[in-house]
Amino acid sequence: MARSNPPANSGPDAASSVPGATVARLPLYHQALVELGRDGETTVSSERLAELAGVNAAKVRKDLSYLGSYGTRGVGYDIDFLTKQVSRTLGLTADSAVVIVGFGNLGQALARYSGFAERGFPIAAIVDIDQSKVGSTIEDLPVQHLDDLPAIVAEHGIAVGVIATPLSAAQNAADALVAAGVQSILSFAPSNLDIPDSVPWRKVDLATELQILSFYQSRGGTLSHPA
Amino acid sequence: MARSNPPANSGPDAASSVPGATVARLPLYHQALVELGRDGETTVSSERLAELAGVNAAKVRKDLSYLGSYGTRGVGYDIDFLTKQVSRTLGLTADSAVVIVGFGNLGQALARYSGFAERGFPIAAIVDIDQSKVGSTIEDLPVQHLDDLPAIVAEHGIAVGVIATPLSAAQNAADALVAAGVQSILSFAPSNLDIPDSVPWRKVDLATELQILSFYQSRGGTLSHPA
DNA sequence: TAGATTGTTAATCGATTAACAATC
DNA sequence: TAGATTGTTAATCGATTAACAATC
Numbered sequence: 393m394a395r396s397n398p399p400a401n402s403g404p405d406a407a408s409s410v411p412g413a414t415v416a417r418l419p420l421y422h423q424a425l426v427e428l429g430r431d432g433e434t435t436v437s438s439e440r441l442a443e444l445a446g447v448n449a450a451k452v453r454k455d456l457s458y459l460g461s462y463g464t465r466g467v468g469y470d471i472d473f474l475t476k477q478v479s480r481t482l483g484l485t486a487d488s489a490v491v492i493v494g495f496g497n498l499g500q501a502l503a504r505y506s507g508f509a510e511r512g513f514p515i516a517a518i519v520d521i522d523q524s525k526v527g528s529t530i531e532d533l534p535v536q537h538l539d540d541l542p543a544i545v546a547e548h549g550i551a552v553g554v555i556a557t558p559l560s561a562a563q564n565a566a567d568a569l570v571a572a573g574v575q576s577i578l579s580f581a582p583s584n585l586d587i588p589d590s591v592p593w594r595k596v597d598l599a600t601e602l603q604i605l606s607f608y609q610s611r612g613g614t615l616s617h618p619a
Numbered sequence: 620m621a622r623s624n625p626p627a628n629s630g631p632d633a634a635s636s637v638p639g640a641t642v643a644r645l646p647l648y649h650q651a652l653v654e655l656g657r658d659g660e661t662t663v664s665s666e667r668l669a670e671l672a673g674v675n676a677a678k679v680r681k682d683l684s685y686l687g688s689y690g691t692r693g694v695g696y697d698i699d700f701l702t703k704q705v706s707r708t709l710g711l712t713a714d715s716a717v718v719i720v721g722f723g724n725l726g727q728a729l730a731r732y733s734g735f736a737e738r739g740f741p742i743a744a745i746v747d748i749d750q751s752k753v754g755s756t757i758e759d760l761p762v763q764h765l766d767d768l769p770a771i772v773a774e775h776g777i778a779v780g781v782i783a784t785p786l787s788a789a790q791n792a793a794d795a796l797v798a799a800g801v802q803s804i805l806s807f808a809p810s811n812l813d814i815p816d817s818v819p820w821r822k823v824d825l826a827t828e829l830q831i832l833s834f835y836q837s838r839g840g841t842l843s844h845p846a
Numbered sequence: 847t848a849g850a851t852t853g854t855t856a857a858t859c860g861a862t863t864a865a866c867a868a869t870c
Numbered sequence: 871t872a873g874a875t876t877g878t879t880a881a882t883c884g885a886t887t888a889a890c891a892a893t894c
Contacts, residue, residue: 411860411861412860413860413861413862415831415834415835416831418830418831418834419824419827419831420811420827422830423809423810427810437874437875437876438875439875443811444810444811445811448863449875450862450863450864450865451861451862451863453875453876453878454861454863454877454878456876456877457877457878461876461877463875463876463877464869464870464875464876465869465874465875465876465877466869466870466873466874466876467874467875467876468874468875468876481834482831482833482837483837484830484833490829497731497734498734500731501728501729501732502728504728505724505725505728505825506724507724507725507826508825508829510826511826511829513829551836552829552832559654575836576833576835576836577832578825578829578832582650583650583654583671584670584671584672592832592835594831596825596828597646597650598735598805598823599646599738599739600646600650601805601821602717602738602740602779603645603649603711603738604642604643604645604646605805605821606710606711606715606803607637607642607709608803608819609778610709610710611710638884638885639884640886664850664851664852665851665852666851675886675887677886677887677888677889678885678886680853680854681853681886683852683853684852684853684854688852688853690851690853691893692852692853692893693849693851693852693893694851694894695852
C-alpha cells in the first residue's frame, strides 16, 4: 500500500481493484467536477465535493484514494486534473457509440432524448425485428433490421447496446447484441438476462425505482434519499 | 426476534425495519412472481425465484424472511399469496398517480412511455414553466403551468413527482413539488437535490449507468452484472 | 418414512465513518 | 508558524453466504 509521490505509477495507474461501491459513485464526482469546471473553479475540497455529490467527505477521500494520491494537503484537489483522472478510471477517454434495440414506445423516447449524446454516448443506430418499422427514420437515423446488427456494430464501432424491447423480446435482443460484438449492455426490460460474463451489463427499470420509493413513502418517509 | 407461527402479527406485519438492500430487491421478486402467476404456476421455491431474479437462493430466503414466515418447508412459496405480501410491503396496494415536471426532450419521452401506467403509476399530469409549452397536449394530456402544481396535485391526488427538467431547473422543480405536497420524487437530473427528509427521493441518471458500464468494459469485463 | 425446502444462524466479507497524523 | 485539508487507519456497521436444523 506504500505509495510515494508520483514516481513509478502515475501513468495508467496501478489499475486493478476499485471497489464496486466506489465505481458507482465515480460518475457522481465526475458530474460535480465538470460543473465546477464550468463555473470557473480551479480547486475543490473533499468537503465541497461531498456536498455536491450528496455523500460524506470521508467517503469522497476514500473513494478518490483508490485512483491515486491526487490531492494536495491543505489545499484540495485540482479540478481539471482530477476530472481527467476520474474520466480515465471510468474509461471515458473517447465517445462510445450506442445502438438502441427496439423501436417501440421506449425506444423512440430514447432516440429523441439528447442526454446520451451530451454525455459522450452518441446514438449511432436503431434496430427492430419488425419489418414494418424498418425504414422509418427518427432524428435523422434510419431504423434498421435486427438481423443487420453485426454489420452495423462493426461499421460504426458500436460499443454499447441498449435494450428497449418488450419483456418477451429482451433475451433475444441480448443474444443478438452479444453475437454482434457489443462490449456492454444496458437493459430497460424488467427481467434478468442471460449474458456471458465477458459482457458487463446493467438493468434500469423505471417502475422499480417508483416501487422502491413507494416503500419509503408508505413508512412515513423517515429515511431520505435511500441510495 | 422470536417469531412464532402466525399468531399475532400476520396482519399488516410487524412493519419497522426491512434492510435497504432488501427493499431494493423486492421489486425484482415482485416482477418475477407476477410473471410466474401469469404462466399459471402456483408455487415457487427460493431456488427458482432466485434464478429468475438473478440473485442467490439464500438471499431470497433471507429477504423474504423480513416480511414474515410465508413459505412452506418442503414445498416453497404460494405465488399468489407471496405476491400480495410483497405488494403490501412495498405499499403497492393502489395505483399512485404521477406528475411529470418538464416538457422537454425527456419529459415528452416519458409522457409517451406506457411503462409507468402498466406498473401502477399512471401519469396524471404534465407541467412546465415555459408558457409557450403550456396548452399543447400529449397522449391526451394537456401541458399545464408549474404554478398550478398545488391545485393539480390536490385534484388528482398525485403521489409522485418526476423531474425531467434540465439540470439548471431541477432544484426549482423539486421545491415546487415539495410545496405542492407530493409524497416522493424521482429525478432524472444528474445532480444532488436539497429535499426535506420527509420526502423520499431517488435519482436515475441514464448516462451514469453507461459510465459505470464503461469502467467494467475497460477492465476486460471480468465482473458480470455489477449490481 | 424419505425427500424437499424453508427459516435462521453464524461466519465472512465489503462498505462506511470518525478520527488523526502527515503535510501542504 | 498556524491553519487547512488530505490520505489512511481502525472501528463499526450492514450485507452476503453457506450450512443445517426444523418441518412440511
